Amino acid sequence: MIDQEPRTPTRDGVLEASRKVAEILPPTPLLPMTINGQQVWIKAECLQPVGAFKIRGAWHRLSALGEEERTAGVVAVSSGNHAQGVAWAAHRLGMAATIVMPADAPPIKLARTRELGAEIVTYDRLKENREEIAQAIAEEKGATYCHAFADPWVIEGQGSAGIEIAEQLAARGAPPVDRIIACCGGGGLTAGLALACPDAAVVPVEPEGWDDVCRSLEAGEICRVADNPPTTQCDSLQTLATSPLNFAVLRERCPFGLRVSEAEVQDAQRLAFDRLRLVLEPGGAVALAAALSGKASLDGTTVVMATGGNVDPGQFARVLEAGAR
The missing domain is CATH 3.40.50.1100 (Rossmann fold)
Structure with missing residues (x-):
């Protein structure tokens, strides 16, 4: 990362x-x-x-990345709206996107995030720490972590x-x-x-x-x-x-x-x-x-x-x- x-x-x-x-x-x-x-x-x-x-913040964040950073991709956590914003922006910029989403997220949000080309990793929102999961993935991939609000x-x-x-x-x-x-x-x-x-x-x-x-x-x-x-x-x-x-x-x-x-x-x-x-x-x-x-x-x-x-x-x-x- x-x-x-x-x-x-x-x-x-x-x-x-x-x-x-x-x-x-x-x-x-x-x-x-x-x-x-x-x-x-x-x-x-x-x-x-x-x-x-959410498309606004995702676009401003990802479009600010340099060429090397874009090549490494982006990781985000979201129940669906930030997920779709990041996936949309990443797709337009030719970036890989991995989104950590709760397993019980609305099916329509899961489906639309996949349609935009993002890889989805699900988690149990009651038992697992989504931030830890996302940070670990970002470290492994050398990707930018795009937080849903604290960025x-x-x-x-x-x-x-x-x-x-x-x-x-x-x-x-x-x-x-x-x-x-x-x-x-x-x-x-x-x-x-x-x-x-x-x-x-x-x-x-x-x-x-x-x-x-x-x-x-x-x-x-x-x-x-x-x-x-x-x-x-x-x-x-x-x-x-x-x-x-x-x-x-x-x-x-x-x-x-x-x-x-x-x-x-x-x-x-x-x-x-x-x-x-x-x-x-x-x-x-x-x-x-x-x-x-x-x-x-x-x-x-x-x-x-x-x-x-x-x-x-x-x-x-x-x-x-x-x-x-």
């Missing part, structure tokens, strides 16, 4: 990432919507080529969505963004958005019981999720603890986080489909759930991140059917 020089994410890095992303991907739509009488904007990252915002390039890449938001609002003659409500796992997206939009409040949202960022912000130091966290449909947000790299940004820019229930997430999935014709996976709908439930303030210019749409068709159908009863 290559040695990486110490580096912290910066706004200049976010701007560089934004330029790089704009060269290969069109902006995702920024859709107007009224929630509880307030006009908000929905950033539809679920419409990315891999169905999630400066990944954070900057995710922040490119914030640059798009600012440009899209300006193009519509709308006031600058006051608040961004974001789905949060390890804090890569929220940290990137905080760097990209320094004048906006960034509000991380997590599923109940998987609230390591909320707990960390409340305590003023990094905290893990509580022991024996509950099962959650939000597979993409099952992070045990954020990292010092992410928390250094979050504690300066995010005074608090919000938690949403499983029922509130399903309500948000149904609303997005009914009102916007968007398919959202559970983890990609938690920010909308916070807005819809009234837990998040929506005054001023508020943007809600709809971060991913990689949901099992059968599961999504059951969510819609439950709402029709």
Whole structure:
């Protein structure tokens, strides 16, 4: 595995990432919507080529590698969205990609990662340490380890969505963004958005019981999720603890986080489909759930991140059917 020089994410890095992303991907739509009488904007990252915002950080990270590093390949850990982002970027750059994924990851995410040419190594998320597995593979292959959130390039890449938001609002003659409500796992997206939009409040949202960022912000130091966290449909947000790299940004820019229930997430999935014709996976709908439930303030210019749409068709159908009863 290559040695990486110490580096912290910066706004200049976010701007560089934004330029790089704009060269290969069109902006995702920024859709107007009224929630509880307030006009908000929905950033539809679920419409990315891999169905999630993770493509941004993966592209910024892998495209920054030199020729020798690209030849050695890349290793990543993911339940599916970062996996697909890394696999997509690696395929475009002609790199080999090995992804460590939980054996119980949604089948659609496993299948799509394989379709992009990545090698998948599965693990038992309850008994095995995924980071140790990935680090060992990276050492064996001499490959770059692309962390899903604790990587400066990944954070900057995710922040490119914030640059798009600012440009899209300006193009519509709308006031600058006051608040961004974001789905949060390890804090890569929220940290990137905080760097990209320094004048906006960034509000991380997590599923109940998987609230390591909320707990960390409340305590003023990094905290893990509580022991024996509950099962959650939000597979993409099952992070045990954020990292010092992410928390250094979050504690300066995010005074608090919000938690949403499983029922509130399903309500948000149904609303997005009914009102916007968007398919959202559970983890990609938690920010909308916070807005819809009234837990998040929506005054001023508020943007809600709809971060991913990689949901099992059968599961999504059951969510819609439950709402029709």
